Amino acid sequence: MTETTQTAEATRPNRFSLRSILNNAGIGLALLAIILFFSIFTEHFLTANNITNILTQITINLILAVGMTFVILIGGIDLSVGSVMAFAAVVAGKAITMPGMGDAELIILAIVAGMLAGVVCGLFNGVVSAYWALPSFIITLGMLNIARGAALHISDAQTIYSFPFAFEEFGSAMVYGIPIVFLVALALVVVAWFILNFTVFGRLIYGIGNNEEAVRLAGHPVFWYKVGAFTICGLCAGIAAIVYMARLNIASPIAGIAFELNAIAAVIIGGTSLSGGRGSVIGTLLGAFIIGVLANGLILIGLNDFMRQMITGVVIIIAVILDYYRAKYASK
Amino acid sequence: MKFLKLAAAAATGIALLSSTALADDKPVVGLVMKSLANEFFQNMMEGAKEHEKSRGDYVLKAVGMQNETDFESQINAVDTFITQGVDAIVIAPADSRAMVRPLKKAMEAGIVVVNFDVSLDEEAKKQQGVELAFVGPDNRGGAKLAGDALGMKLGEGGKVVIIEGNPGADNATQRRLGFEDSVAEYKLDLLDSRTAHWETEEANTVFSNMLTANPDVQGVMAANDSMAIGVVKALESAGRDDILVVGFDNIPAVGPMIEDGRMLATVDQFGTDMAANAIDLALEVVAGGPALEGWVKTPIELVTGE
Known part of the structure; x- marks a missing residue:
């Protein structure tokens, strides 16, 4: 990195620059190529039903990845989101199956409880890793176990089921063939894009990833910005939990195992740098699409499970190599 | 992840050691379970604990794993049970091959071993020269x-x-x-x-x-x-x-x-009773009954809406 002398203000992402457009265009082109490939070689890929399926299938990963983008942009990582999602689901599941309340109250209570559970975990991750300047890798690895253990403990390892009808409906409802849960995820992308590009908080998220010391010297409360990034990530895990419950009509304490890996993969494939400071939530959206389209298309094409896993791995590595060249040209 | 497993194993070991002394002549059964995150095994564990209370003539020491494939901690648990000199080990193996050797060690130490839930691999048993019955569903x-x-x-x-x-x-x-x-x-x-x-x-x-x-x-x-x-x-x-x-x-x-x-x-497959039934069989052998042979099948039943 050669930007050590930059101030926080100067690290503001130049959102309409040719380079940033080209960055996302590259990922977009890769996605288009994959889509084209499956359209030609499979019969059912470009059907309305299959597109609906893909949108449903990428929703949870996309929501987790939006939160993850904030954490990775400040140069952190959150390994706990899969477990936090399960914890939030179990908390919300307990809330929504409480006796003696109307359906509407139960649904609101569950949504609030699930999001709150996510926020608490994210807040913990942020406060502990920022206050003691500890690697978020380790702190969130701890949270991965805390949240999973808590989810299993609260639920006694049992799957929670039987939710109000209206809540179950929400999970499979559509607008013009687009799943409502996907629109929720898309709304989150738009909100995140706005925050990252048009607010002081967002600009300083990039700033911290580029040069934390400069942001600190400029008098900004770096601690709270970092806590903010992790809290947003936790909140997203909570929202993902609600979507999971609405879609599958259960709350399972073993939900979301290894989901953090797919979320991180979506962010990285989307061109956000693992060392922070560079990337965009639009890239994350495209990254989530690439993972989802691959998972879908490779099944349609009839490739076996093990080959499918290998190809997903290869795509992640190619994305990181491409990122290396992007960074190289960007710093010229 | 290595250090986590070590920590888990150490914690298990301490938990086991600290509860050794209370045995007053009652036979001690070491139960090695699979992942308690799976509600099937969680229920089975609860079933075994209730069984201990209702029978009252043996002491149960139960160990669960972190996940389905965590056979390393199972091996550690078996070793700890051997050190403690339990009378019987009742185990749902997380890996049908990897668990054969440690269980052979337990049998050589004179411990009654009952394999339930998932059968150990026949080939691996032959290779190690182990004869061990299987108690479980088909x-x-x-x-x-x-x-x-x-x-x-x-x-x-x-x-x-x-x-x-x-x-x-x-x-x-x-x-x-x-x-x-x-x-x-x-x-x-x-x-x-x-x-x-x-x-x-x-x-x-x-x-x-x-x-x-x-x-x-x-x-x-x-x-x-x-x-x-x-x-x-x-x-x-x-x-x-x-x-x-x-x-x-x-x-x-x-x-x-x-x-x-x-x-x-x-x-x-009546999972709640499965560990309890295996413990019953183990205690019979401990009390001097004949060794188990072959495959002791446990009940399974088709459930339909009709």
Whole structure:
């Protein structure tokens, strides 16, 4: 990195620059190529039903990845989101199956409880890793176990089921063939894009990833910005939990195992740098699409499970190599 | 992850050692379970604890794992039990090959070993010169019960897919083989067979995609109920009520689905009693009964809405 002398203000992402457009265009082109490939070689890929399926299938990963983008942009990582999602689901599941309340109250209570559970975990991750300047890798690895253990403990390892009808409906409802849960995820992308590009908080998220010391010297409360990034990530895990419950009509304490890996993969494939400071939530959206389209298309094409896993791995590595060249040209 | 496992193993060891002294002549049974994150094993563990209370003539020491494939901590638990000199070890092996050697060590130390839930690998037993009976359900036979229920409904040529458990897990393999037995017997047309790692969300995604690729599918055989739930949700969102689903395990969450016909059948292997029954058998041998031989089959039952 050669930007050590930059101030926080100067690290503001130049959102309409040719380079940033080209960055996302590259990922977009890769996605288009994959889509084209499956359209030609499979019969059912470009059907309305299959597109609906893909949108449903990428929703949870996309929501987790939006939160993850904030954490990775400040140069952190959150390994706990899969477990936090399960914890939030179990908390919300307990809330929504409480006796003696109307359906509407139960649904609101569950949504609030699930999001709150996510926020608490994210807040913990942020406060502990920022206050003691500890690697978020380790702190969130701890949270991965805390949240999973808590989810299993609260639920006694049992799957929670039987939710109000209206809540179950929400999970499979559509607008013009687009799943409502996907629109929720898309709304989150738009909100995140706005925050990252048009607010002081967002600009300083990039700033911290580029040069934390400069942001600190400029008098900004770096601690709270970092806590903010992790809290947003936790909140997203909570929202993902609600979507999971609405879609599958259960709350399972073993939900979301290894989901953090797919979320991180979506962010990285989307061109956000693992060392922070560079990337965009639009890239994350495209990254989530690439993972989802691959998972879908490779099944349609009839490739076996093990080959499918290998190809997903290869795509992640190619994305990181491409990122290396992007960074190289960007710093010229 | 290595240090986590070590920490877990150390914690297990301390927990075991600290509770040694209280045995007053009652035989001590060491129970080695699989992942307690799985409600099937969690219920089994509860069943065993209640069994200890109601029998009252033995002391139970139970150890669970962090996840399904964590056989390293199982090996550590067996070693600890050998050191403590328990009278019997009752174990649901996380790996049917890797657990043979440590159990051989236990048997050589004069401990009665009972293998339940998943059978140790025959080859590996032969190699190590171990003779050990197996107490457990016939996963393959159970899966065939569910598969047959589906085959009977669909008739010859019925188009089916299989949703498998974790690749490499013994019970996943047995259940897949059982489903394939049904496919052969009823001359079904097996369109595709894929893993969803026992998990609801993954089964939902994987099956949705299989359905897109094979819209003419008529029946689904899921290797456990968690995955069957994901399949049922996929069918609901696709608006298909013409496809039959069978599962395995009879967890409470599928009760309503069996009742209203969204699922055709599941299989109950009475998991809650399984560890308790194995402990009973172990205690008989400890009390001087004859050694167990071959395969002591535990009950399985087809559950349908009819």
